[in-house]
Amino acid sequence: MSRILVVDDEQSMREWLAIMLRKEGYEVVVADGRGQAAAVLGNETVDMVITDVRLTDGDGIEILRHVKAAAPETIVIVMTAFNTTEYAVAARKLGAEAYVLKPFDVDELRVVVRDAFANSRLREENVILKREVGKLYGLDHVVGTSAVMAALFEMVRAVAPTSSTVLVTGESGTGKELVARAIHGLSGRAERPFVSINCGALPDTLLESELFGHVKGAFTDARQNKKGLFEAAHGGTLFLDEVSETSPPMQVKLLRALQERRIRRLGGTEEIDVDVRVIAATNIPLEDLVHEKRFREDLFYRLQVIPIRTPPLRERREDIRLLAEHFLERFSRRMGKKVERLTEDALVSLERYSWPGNVRELENVVERAVALETSTEVGPDRLPEALGEREGRESATLIGPGFRLDAHLKGVEARLLEEALEAARGDRAEAARLLGVTPRSLRYLVQKHGGLHDKN
Numbered sequence: 001m002s003r004i005l006v007v008d009d010e011q012s013m014r015e016w017l018a019i020m021l022r023k024e025g026y027e028v029v030v031a032d033g034r035g036q037a038a039a040v041l042g043n044e045t046v047d048m049v050i051t052d053v054r055l056t057d058g059d060g061i062e063i064l065r066h067v068k069a070a071a072p073e074t075i076v077i078v079m080t081a082f083n084t085t086e087y088a089v090a091a092r093k094l095g096a097e098a099y100v101l102k103p104f105d106v107d108e109l110r111v112v113v114r115d116a117f118a119n120s121r122l123r124e125e126n127v128i129l130k131r132e133v134g135k136l137y138g139l140d141h142v143v144g145t146s147a148v149m150a151a152l153f154e155m156v157r158a159v160a161p162t163s164s165t166v167l168v169t170g171e172s173g174t175g176k177e178l179v180a181r182a183i184h185g186l187s188g189r190a191e192r193p194f195v196s197i198n199c200g201a202l203p204d205t206l207l208e209s210e211l212f213g214h215v216k217g218a219f220t221d222a223r224q225n226k227k228g229l230f231e232a233a234h235g236g237t238l239f240l241d242e243v244s245e246t247s248p249p250m251q252v253k254l255l256r257a258l259q260e261r262r263i264r265r266l267g268g269t270e271e272i273d274v275d276v277r278v279i280a281a282t283n284i285p286l287e288d289l290v291h292e293k294r295f296r297e298d299l300f301y302r303l304q305v306i307p308i309r310t311p312p313l314r315e316r317r318e319d320i321r322l323l324a325e326h327f328l329e330r331f332s333r334r335m336g337k338k339v340e341r342l343t344e345d346a347l348v349s350l351e352r353y354s355w356p357g358n359v360r361e362l363e364n365v366v367e368r369a370v371a372l373e374t375s376t377e378v379g380p381d382r383l384p385e386a387l388g389e390r391e392g393r394e395s396a397t398l399i400g401p402g403f404r405l406d407a408h409l410k411g412v413e414a415r416l417l418e419e420a421l422e423a424a425r426g427d428r429a430e431a432a433r434l435l436g437v438t439p440r441s442l443r444y445l446v447q448k449h450g451g452l453h454d455k456n
């Protein structure tokens, strides 16, 4: 049960809060001012302090300072009847979790208290998890405190100790490989190798010999026996990146290896047992490929024993600040520079952007900004122009001296026309369909734009 200390010099307020909080299931202690509060805090531990700012014998901010110095993990909520920004800012800076204005109603305070506990629990869990990951694999840089990331961490922690096959699905740059490494690092296989291969980067025969190895003479260049990655990863983890890119024959071979946990080197006859945990990753949802008959359903089920999704950055904008600061610190250190922070304006424009390239894109943007920065602070001017544009509305920033609507629209029209013709490979009927115009209108448009680069 969580214990809350309520500090207020008004008796009716103390009583009202005590009744309300007890009803919520908290244990409550009360104090009428600084003196009593100090006495309570000297004798027992509390999880939260809710204190008024103006007290007859002192100041709630003093209590806040006292609590944070003695037991920083204690949550402090400050209440006041005076809506002064200075106080709110000071309270926040000193580590207050929330600042509530009097008068408030029961529901308001109930929500504030509940959220405060939830947030602090989340932070604690993150600290613990980060420490674990860091300890085992040097991955203390898996950043994120959003609810989706907390869920992901929980999932990683839960599946890590098993040897189940995991399929990580997520857009490019969302941290799929990072997740795979974290799973390995937290598993009993951490001391054994983590072997990674990009299935999309190699032609079939090469991929096969990489994965399964070969014997001397198996093909022209096979001058000696060679171990494959399945064998190299024995006892550890094999990370199959971009598994969606494998050809149908390769999929059959992978399926067999996963089912039997045995492999045969290319050109060899011996069956070799392998103890390998497989983690596969894909940018494209495999279900879709299965549906289109481009990926074997049986292999899909073999891989997706445990599905994990890495969320795109735009679904967890609350992590952008943290990530940006994390990368700033890292690149500043690496480049031996003294760039210490991003300005609020810069942070806001980072938070607004849609991040199609996800965390990797953010990482690159911050790296570039740090490299260019000559002062201690990164402002919005160091960020790529694209970030300044509001999503999906480009015209707002175009209007200025010399802007002509007709010329602009003509340009847009020409560009779309070209795009459609290109997508349709010059097939005009198809291009017209893509644009939602009649073939006749298309002919007119092409003429209007001087024929374009029509490939017909």
Ligand SMILES: Nc1ncnc2c1ncn2[C@@H]1O[C@H](COP(=O)(O)OP(=O)(O)OP(=O)(O)O)[C@@H](O)[C@H]1O
Residues within 6 Å of the ligand: 141, 142, 143, 144, 170, 171, 172, 173, 174, 175, 176, 177, 178, 179, 283, 310, 323, 359, 360, 363
């Ligand atoms: N939560 C995170 N915290 C810190 N860094 C992250 C996080 N997620 C991703 N990154 C960083 O972003 C970059 C991209 O991550 P990663 O390579 O794991 O993405 P991916 O999903 O495998 O991308 P792709 O599909 O393009 O291969 C890496 O430098 C990684 O360290």
Ligand SMILES: [Mg+2]
Residues within 6 Å of the ligand: 176, 177, 241
């Ligand atoms: Mg990757």
